[in-house]
Amino acid sequence: xxxxxxxxxxxxxxxxxxxxxxxxxxxxxxxxxxxxxxxxxxxxxxxxxxxxxxxxxxxxxxxxxxxxxxxxxxxxxxxxxxxxxxxxxxxxxxxxxxxxxxxxxxxxxxxxxxxxxxxxxxxxxxxxxxxxxxxxxxxxxxxxxxxxxxxxxxxxxxxxxxxxxxxxxxxxxxxxxxxxxxxxxxxxxxxxxxxxxxxxxxxxxxxxxxxxxxxxxxxxxxxxxxxxxxxxxxxxxxxxxxxxxxxxxxxxxxxxxxxxxxxxxxxxxxxxxxxxxxxxxxxxxxxxxxxxxxxxxxxxxxxxxxxxxxxxxxxxxxxxx
Amino acid sequence: xxxxxxxxxxxxxxxxxxxxxxxxxxxxxxxxxxxxxxxxxxxxxxxxxxxxxxxxxxxxxxxxxxxxxxxxxxxxxxxxxxxxxxxxxxxxxxxxxxxxxxxxxxxxxxxxxxxxxxxxxxxxxxxxxxxxxxxxxxxxxxxxxxxxxxxxxxxxxxxxxxxxxxxxxxxxxxxxxxxxxxxxxxxxxxxxxxxxxxxxxxxxxxxxxxxxxxxxxxxxxxxxxxxxxxxxxxxxxxxxxxxxxxxxxxxxxxxxxxxxxxxxxxxxxxxxxxxxxxxxxxxxxxxxxxxxxxxxxxxxxxxxxxxxxxxxxxxxxxxxx
Numbered sequence: 001x002x003x004x005x006x007x008x009x010x011x012x013x014x015x016x017x018x019x020x021x022x023x024x025x026x027x028x029x030x031x032x033x034x035x036x037x038x039x040x041x042x043x044x045x046x047x048x049x050x051x052x053x054x055x056x057x058x059x060x061x062x063x064x065x066x067x068x069x070x071x072x073x074x075x076x077x078x079x080x081x082x083x084x085x086x087x088x089x090x091x092x093x094x095x096x097x098x099x100x101x102x103x104x105x106x107x108x109x110x111x112x113x114x115x116x117x118x119x120x121x122x123x124x125x126x127x128x129x130x131x132x133x134x135x136x137x138x139x140x141x142x143x144x145x146x147x148x149x150x151x152x153x154x155x156x157x158x159x160x161x162x163x164x165x166x167x168x169x170x171x172x173x174x175x176x177x178x179x180x181x182x183x184x185x186x187x188x189x190x191x192x193x194x195x196x197x198x199x200x201x202x203x204x205x206x207x208x209x210x211x212x213x214x215x216x217x218x219x220x221x222x223x224x225x226x227x228x229x230x231x232x233x234x235x236x237x238x239x240x241x242x243x244x245x246x247x248x249x250x251x252x253x254x255x256x257x258x259x260x261x262x263x264x265x266x267x268x269x270x271x272x273x274x275x276x277x278x279x280x281x282x283x284x285x286x287x288x289x290x291x292x293x294x295x296x297x298x299x300x301x302x303x304x305x306x307x308x309x310x311x312x313x314x315x316x317x318x319x320x321x
Numbered sequence: 322x323x324x325x326x327x328x329x330x331x332x333x334x335x336x337x338x339x340x341x342x343x344x345x346x347x348x349x350x351x352x353x354x355x356x357x358x359x360x361x362x363x364x365x366x367x368x369x370x371x372x373x374x375x376x377x378x379x380x381x382x383x384x385x386x387x388x389x390x391x392x393x394x395x396x397x398x399x400x401x402x403x404x405x406x407x408x409x410x411x412x413x414x415x416x417x418x419x420x421x422x423x424x425x426x427x428x429x430x431x432x433x434x435x436x437x438x439x440x441x442x443x444x445x446x447x448x449x450x451x452x453x454x455x456x457x458x459x460x461x462x463x464x465x466x467x468x469x470x471x472x473x474x475x476x477x478x479x480x481x482x483x484x485x486x487x488x489x490x491x492x493x494x495x496x497x498x499x500x501x502x503x504x505x506x507x508x509x510x511x512x513x514x515x516x517x518x519x520x521x522x523x524x525x526x527x528x529x530x531x532x533x534x535x536x537x538x539x540x541x542x543x544x545x546x547x548x549x550x551x552x553x554x555x556x557x558x559x560x561x562x563x564x565x566x567x568x569x570x571x572x573x574x575x576x577x578x579x580x581x582x583x584x585x586x587x588x589x590x591x592x593x594x595x596x597x598x599x600x601x602x603x604x605x606x607x608x609x610x611x612x613x614x615x616x617x618x619x620x621x622x623x624x625x626x627x628x629x630x631x632x633x634x635x636x637x638x639x640x641x642x
Contacts, residue, residue: 311599
């Protein structure tokens with residue numbers, strides 16, 4: 001029995017279908033490059049700019065797909081989730097666009113800019129302590145009270161299908177990529193990306209990148225056994241979550257390698273991109289950039305796509321301050 | 322005798338010619354928009370993103386044109402200028418691309434990121450005190466020693482012609498603009514912009530925008546008499562210079578109005594663009610954005626182009642810190 005039968009991982013065809021369903025609702029974000037960045041990297045990099053996506057992150061793709069797939073009757077009770085940031089905004093806006101309520105559980109220490117954005121989309125916010133347990137308990141009671149459907153940020157095949165649409169667009173624009181790199185948090189983005197590439201461009205390698213201090217996916221991938229994340233002490237606030245059985249299975253099936261980078265490498269890469277490309281990327285997507293800047297992935301004379309996952313930053317607390 | 326005969330101001334045809342000469346050497350920067358920004362502004366805004374230009378600013382256009390026009394024999398002695406920032410980088414890179422030396426006089430307090438960039442382009446840097454007099458004296462001795470040609474940042478018809486190419490591209494992309502806004506420092510950008518619009522799209526109004534605390538162009542425009550700038554105490558470090566007779570004449574001939582904004586309005590507008598559009602713009606180009614956000618220019622139901630003049634910021638000293 002192959003891994004894909006143990007837990008039912010999404011197929012390339014499902015990712016393609018998801019893409020066709022959501023493509024009029026999401027931005028087709030630009031793919032950009034920079035000579036200075038290429039000089040530093042020693043290869044040719046193509047940035048898929050999901051920081052320019054609605055809500056400022058790729059998460060809007062998965063949320064739009066998942067909220068859109070809800071049957072009408074279920075949808076009327078609304079949707080709910082817990083999230084420290086981008087997924088919260090994504091569910092809030094996707095619900096608003098479908099005209100249904102959104103209930104968002106957020107940790108007290110979530111970046112202000114993300115809390116304000118969720119509020120602007122008209123969602124109901126419930127704050128909780130910043131532990132996984134507090135989030136889950138609070139969410140449970142919100143769901144019981146409202147009858148809303150829980151939209152998990154990544155342990156959800158429909159989310160993964162939606163996230164894969166970014167890689168489809170990237171490969172449509174740049175079919176000749178040797179490698180695609182993406183950050184790994186809960187694994188939704190890397191799973192969707194790897195499934196998309198496996199069908200669209202089997203020769204393209206997909207490599208996950210992770211902070212060294214939150215290397216659960218790296219350990220899981222190397223040992224073949226799911227490791228929960230031990231520390232959440234990384235500047236890449238989007239990558240503090242653990243893989244699920246589902247995303248781990250997708251990664252085992254379709255991802256070619258996972259590499260890690262240090263906190264300083266993340267901060268340096270992020271600052272370099274801000275200064276040279278004049279675009280705002282959040283620390284999570286500086287992780288794959290750091291990987292190519294520091295030789296963790298060989299891109300000499302290669303063409304590599306990087307999913308720039310988002311651009312939501314609290315400008316009052318920049319990591320180099 | 323018309324004003325354009327008193328000092329010889331560039332013609333639309335000269336701006337067009339400059340554009341054709343430099344268009345393969347400069348980036349054709351994108352024109353982008355944002356729903357959230359339009360909601361706040363109450364009109365439709367199109368951002369001509371010169372922050373994505375080579376050296377991170379429109380100044381590369383004028384420098385490329387002016388350095389390119391130098392006769393071979395003169396060019397061999399190199400070029401020289403004094404500049405607190407973007408013009409310095411622009412002349413350094415334009416000289417490098419032509420293969421001639423560049424000598425740059427920079428004030429001691431110039432942002433580090435700009436000093437490093439000039440150095441990276443291989444220019445010779447001479448530091449001086451941060452006064453206009455110190456700059457001019459130091460430049461004079463550099464020119465005497467080297468025989469280099471002084472490239473003035475704006476009091477130079479060829480610079481103005483080059484700067485006008487940004488507006489030509491903007492109007493090619495968006496011919497239906499009601500208004501174009503640009504910041505006013507020494508007046509090179511607004512002059513080139515206004516000359517370009519006068520020929521390309523006479524119905525498009527061109528409005529200059531200035532910090533209230535450095536309102537020399539505003540006063541000059543309103544009184545018809547050239548006023549030197551009194552204070553250089555604005556966060557918009559690119560706009561601390563005075564108009565010249567030449568740029569003042571261009572403005573009198575072709576600019577429709579000049580409006581001013583406060584320091585707080587500049588900082589708020591800049592932060593809003595960083596947060597919502599995920600692009601890095603420097604304070605100088607937040608000035609026209611602040612003008613439309615704060616009702617200084619009526620853009621209700623209008624289409625307005627804004628020249629985003631640059632994106633070079635010292636990330637260690639952001640104005641909201």
